[in-house]
Amino acid sequence: MMEQTKEVLLTEEGFKKIEDELEMLKTVRRKEVAERIKIAISFGDLSENSEYDEAKNEQAQVEERIMKLENILRHAVVIDESAIDGNTVTVGSIVKIEFQAPNEEEIDEDEYTIVGSAEADPAEGKISNESPIGRALLGKNAGDKVEVQVPDGIAKIKVVEISR
Template sequence: MAEKRYPMTAEGKKKLEQELEDLKLKKRPEIIERIKIARGFGDLSENSEYTSAKDEQSVVESRISEIKTMLQYAEVVDVNDVDANEVSVGKKVTFQEADEEPETYQIVGSAESDPLAGKISNDSPIAQSLLGKKVGDTVTIETPGGAFAVKIINVEN
């Protein structure tokens, strides 16, 4: 079975690499030190500091593993390899629903998604409907809240 691919921008990959480095070189050693200190408090069965540090260690190790997998199977998307008017991962797309204000989002890999910053995941219903379409196309977007039609106004790198 083929491994899942993780499309992302070069910026997104760099951020993941920085997060991985921070977790491995700063966070992990801090937690190990907290565990050592907590062990010195005695009985581990009633030692909340120890339990808390071990729980945090588990979360950090899980995130390290997740990031390593994403980086191993990362597909850095070069927006210059795609037609300038075509919606793809890494590009900003502006679209408008009838009688509504235009909306602009950058389509990014799921690891980079931050809707409040205008970055939506390529796995989202909106992005899935827009990917591969071009400026001027009218697209029906199916979401859990219902379907709506939008017109693609602009695509930019």
């Protein structure tokens, strides 16, 4: 596994969420998986023991996730949300936009928080500063219009409001 060396931008909330998940994995999940392995070993013959194989696979997944989260935290740069001025879109900004999809007449209004890629979750309205739309919005002001290449073509976006 390659060591990630570039900085990871996180909001304070995102940093805390990762810390909490890491703590839970180290204190709770590790013990649960170790207990499952112990029980599976008690079943005897490990060569045909599916419970043991599943528990070992789960252990590997938990350890991999722990390493990934530790790496993210090691390279984390927490965004100073008090430095967000509300006039220009930056990482940490909440942006209300009007979005016109390619080949469509109607305009949707959406609100997104621009976050670092480690905490991006489009379902929660958090888009990465590295995504095409996130990248296009950075540095823009309310009233600015941008066109963004999306899989279907060119989307038209107007920045309606910026807050933090």
